[in-house]
């Protein structure tokens with residue numbers, strides 16, 4: 001297999017075809033191919049993978065093997081990976097090929113109490129592929145984690161959820177209008193999914209990206225914190241401070257980056273927001 005898929009989320013992986021496509025049509029549109037769910041399960045099932053990296057310590061517990069799948073329904077203003085929005089931004093990779101790569105690192109992932117994280121993009125766009133990977137990871141005794149915005153949570157069966165040890169659930173705003181402003185999608189499916197995970201007792205970490213002037217409003221944070229306080233299986237909240245690391249990708253794709261002049265949140269602002277979550281008894285990082 002001659003494919004080189006390793007990389008870092010912060011490296012530029014914008015393909016020539018992706019850049020050309022962004023200029024020739026509305027790159028923000030959700031393509032028909034991104035709506036389709038892939039079919040036959042098994043080792044031969046082929047997914048679209050942007051890249052993978054080994055050694056992450058920020059995508060779940062321990063050392064992680066992280067695969068970035070392509071396709072996403074959201075269009076977050078602060079997206080670090082706009083080069084994953086469309087399924088065809090990725091390269092075709094079979095389940096067997098992906099597992100061959102994961103198996104190389106299985107021992108070190110186990111020793112570090114880490115595992116495998118599927119990120120993106122939104123991994124649920126390629127739900128069948130993601131679940132084939134998770135099923136095989138569980139057979140290897142590996143911890144499994146999904147990094148998701150929950151928009152497509154209704155694609156997941158309870159049997160699927162039993163194969164996912166931890167959800168990193170991104171809730172991008174507590175206020176529905178601000179959520180739509182940030183993502184171009186509705187908030188409710190994410191809230192429904194969070195409650196379902198809670199009812200089923202599935203462990204989750206909620207992640208909140210703090211962007212000055214966009215997601216930092218006191219009342220907006222109160223709403224997210226209230227949602228979190230009602231989630232029985234929530235283990236922690238992570239406040240992710242906005243930074244400008246995604247900007248180059250937007251520009252490379254010929255997209256206007258809406259947050260180009262926004263500064264990262266000050267330590268005082270980050271602490272105020274953490275305090276709003278902590279005041280509800282939540283564990284906050």
Ligand code: SF4
Nearest residue numbers: 072074075076079121
């Ligand atoms: S959900 Fe993630 S990949 Fe999709 S647009 Fe938002 S930040 Fe980007």
